[in-house]
Amino acid sequence: MYTIADFQKKVEENINSQQFVSKPEGLYKPIEYVMELGGKRIRPTMCLAACYLFSDDVDKAIEAGLGLEVFHNFTLLHDDVMDNADVRRNRETVHVKWDENTAILSGDAMLIKAYQYIANVDGKVLKEVLDLFSKTAMEVCEGQQYDMEFESRSDVMVEEYLNMIRLKTAVLLAASLKTGAIIGGADPECANNLYEFGENIGLAFQLQDDFLDVYGDEKTFGKAIGGDIVANKKTFLLINALQLASGSLQENLQTWISLDTFNREEKVEALRNIYNELKVDDLAKEKMAWYFDKAIAALNKVKGKESMKAELNQFAMNLIERSR
Incomplete structure (x- = not known):
């Protein structure tokens, strides 16, 4: 009998056994670098778990799982370029370690590699799996575009935000589960229910991320508290606060958002106090x-x-119960 931990180990072993580097090394070395950065490997693990629900032969879902993980890391690589991020998992991002052109091209190659892995699934389910993967990949791009557009908008609504995080984060987790279910031989109803499970867990997870950015413990959260506040990032908390605040609270909130120069700790504490008062x-x-x-x-x-x-x-x- 397999456990989630068994699948995480199996995924890591398979990733470590891949030969990501070939000629020209300038294209492939960054791919190896990205894949060695680690992570929880949630998506391929969920793919294997969903397959195992319906079939004892989980190895037939390995290639799809690898494709999903390569695709996920491709999105992170390009996100880092768009966000001009210097660090990913405590190491230099690809565009910092190499350069921006390399990051873009190696990311493009990762997307192609993801399709190559996905294409290795059993021919009987190949079209269904590929169609789901292509649909999901496009949705992730749509979510990223919405996220970028929200940066310059002051009128983002809660439902718009929830749809953005659904596209950017939740659908890939959902598709990972449904992919495994399809490969495992699940009937369409079970596969769709697993998709719904993943989609809603993905939404809850991202909302938890928003929450912990304000109320989390830095030691257990794994990154500095208040990053979203400092960047005026449109989160569930900020959008609700902007809609609910009035009078002096609204003035105070708008003042902090409009400041170009500020003390980080003061701004985080001020926004947290506003959130508390509004009960967001x-x-x-x-x-x-x-x-x-x-x-x-x-x-x-x-x-x-x-x-x-x-x-x-x-x-x-x-x-979703990560420590505060």
Whole structure:
């Protein structure tokens, strides 16, 4: 009997066994570098777990899982270029270590490599898997575009934001689960319920990320608290605050947002106090819980190995119950 931990180990072993570097090395070395940065390998792990729900032969989902992980890392590489980020997982980003042109071209190559891995799945399900992957890849790009557009907008609505994070983050997790289910031989209803499970967990996870950026413990959160506040990033918390604030609270909020020069700690504390007064922290927790409940309801409808369903349930709880 497999566990989620077994699948994480299997994924890591398979990634480590890949030969990412060939000629010209200037194109492929950055790919190897990105893939060696690590991460939780959530998407390929979910792909294998979903396959195992319906089939004991999880190895037939490995290639698809690798493709999903390469694609995910491709999006991070290009995100770093667009965000002009210097560090990813405590190491230099590709465009810093090499240059921007290299990052763009190596990222393009990663997208092609992702398709090459996906194309190795069994021919009986290949078209269905490829169609799902292509649809998802386009949705992730749409989500990124919305995210960039929101930077210059002051009228972003909550529903717009939720759709953006659904596209940018949640659909890839959902597609990973559905891909594994398709490869494992699940019926369409079970595959769609797993997609719904992944989509809602992805939404809850991103809302938790927004929340922890303000209220988290830096040691357990893994990055500096208040990064979204400092950047005036449109999050669930800020959008709700902008819509709910009035009078002096609204003036105070707008003042902090408009400042070009400020003390980081003061701004983070000021925004946190505004959020507390408006109780947008409670709104975030309620929305997280709502998405989590929707996810578990979808998972409960899925047929398959009960032991793996229990593992997926616990995995979902671990994802959104990260320590504050």
